[in-house]
Amino acid sequence: MKLIARDIRKKMDGLPVLEGVSVELDEGEFVTIVGPSGCGKTTFFNVLIGLTSCDGGEIVYEGRKVENLRGLVAYMQQRDLLLPWRTLLRNVLLGPEIQGKLDDGVLSRARELLSFFRLDNFADMYPAQLSGGMKQRAALARTLMFGKELLLLDEPLSALDAITRRKLQSYLMALSERFGKSVLMITHDVEEALLLSDRIYVFSALPARVRRVIEVGMEKPRSIADKRFLELKEEILGELLEEVQNGS
Ligand SMILES: Nc1ncnc2c1ncn2[C@@H]1O[C@H](COP(=O)(O)OP(=O)(O)O)[C@@H](O)[C@H]1O
Ligand SMILES: [Mg+2]
Known part of the structure; x- marks a missing residue:
């Protein structure tokens, strides 16, 4: 897997909302x-x-220029709600069901994932019965x-x-480290970006450009008290503050 989005423009x-955005992602990277x-x-x-x-730019997947990533990517939207009328297990099975691939192998894979995300005791419950953290874990499993x-x-x-978020960050880390996925988040x-990322793209205020690309390069798992971690955090926060001030 290799993804290159080059000079993406969009009005x-x-x-203008995107003013020439370029982002790259290699196999297994976060x-x-x-x-x-x-x-x-x-x-x-x-x-x-x-x-x-989009109005300009190109998307290259595995060295092949593509119109978009439809069918090549699993997408978790900003407000990715579980379907309230489906149990947790049946929410997690949504992808294979849509793809017409529901079989015993898929079912046991779903059970394994529920267990990894510590949801095995809640497989038959409905989203309304679950905490926010459980629902997001289920949404990750579904993805x-x-x-x-x-x-x-x-x-x-x-x-x-904030506390639940910290607890769930290790599950995000597992997406690349354990499941070998390439993740763009x-x-x-x-x-969170500094804890998880191999590379960070800092976007400018509207219209978005890539203001800075940071190769983080620290060993994982990382500590939020590490010197370089703290330095980078201050730098990025400073840049974002500048963007917010310039942008409004
Ligand atoms: N459906 C839409 N129609 C028109 N303008 C939109 C629409 N959605 C978003 N925008 C504009 O695009 C900008 C970027 O939105 P969005 O990509 O959602 O920002 P972000 O995810 O960075 O918070 C917004 O500030 C808004 O002005
Ligand atoms: Mg958004």
Whole structure:
């Protein structure tokens, strides 16, 4: 798996939202995008997956130019809600069911994933009966069940409180470290980006450009008290603050 998005441009209602955004992701990498809210991050993902068209640039997947990543990627949206009328297990099975691939192998794979995400005792419960953290774990399991090498996650933990978010970050780490997925994730949490990422793209305020690319390069698992970690965190927060001030 290798993904290159090059010089992606997009206007909405005549106003530029993406002004030449380039992002790369290699096999097994965990790459994040941080940027001020409303700068165009979700729009960038929407272009990648083909939910919306772009006005310029190209997407190259495995060395092949593609229109978009439809069928090549498992996407977890910013407000990725579980279907309330389905049990947890049947939510996790949504991908294979849509793809017409529901069989015993898939079912046992889903059970394994539920166990990994510590949800095995809740398989037959409905989303309304579960905590926010459980629902997000189930949504991650569901994303994995799509069986794609590439995952696009749009602020997967943003609906959670700070403590639950910290607890769930190890599950995000597992997506690349244990399951071997290539992950492109949007987050507004700079610490989260620094904990998980091989590379961080800092987006500017609207219209989005890549303001800075950071090769993080620290061993995982990382400590939020590490000197380089703290330095990078201050730098990125400073840059985001500048963008917010310039942008409004
Ligand atoms: N459906 C839409 N129609 C018109 N403009 C939109 C639409 N969605 C988003 N935008 C514009 O695009 C900008 C970027 O939105 P979005 O990509 O959702 O930002 P982010 O995910 O970085 O918070 C917004 O500030 C808004 O002005
Ligand atoms: Mg967004």
